[in-house]
Amino acid sequence: MSTHSSTQVEPKWLPPGFRFRRQIDGEAAAGFLGPAEQTRLVHTKGWALADWSNPLVVHVTTEPDAQLLATENRPGVPINLGDVAAQAVYHDGTWTDGDHDLRPRWTTGLAHSVTVRTPTRVFGVIGPREISVEDLVEVAKSLPLTE
Secondary structure, eight states: OOSOOHHHHOOSOOOTTOEEEEEEEGGGGOSBSSOSSEEEEEEESSSSHHHHHSOEEEEEESOTTOOBTTTTTOOOEEEOOSSSSOEEEEESSEEEOOSSSOOOEEEOSSEEEEEEEOSSOEEEEEEETTSOHHHHHHHHHTSOOOO
């Protein structure tokens, strides 16, 4: 069971058309490798299967060393979120299953993300490529990064 409610961790800004749809807690949230204490907030433009296939997702955990799934051990680009006590990095893609050799490969066509580390929480914002890097950063900036 998570101690995060959607009202405590929901971003204050979303790209046009996106709406909060669902919260998933615990290991089923599957946004970070390892921690059982995590929450996933799912945002879509609509209710069609295509909307749910590649949503805008915000993950949060209190585990300080948590790595966002599908970006683990991949260097990101540091980004500035303004005057907050947080470190953020942008990843231009995700790890996916390899083709024939079964080794993971880095792909940039489907999604990209921002991982934010504050003194008390780690956030991961993963969005479809239809969302610009600038909008993904705006979502990250609008998270409750100070408590």
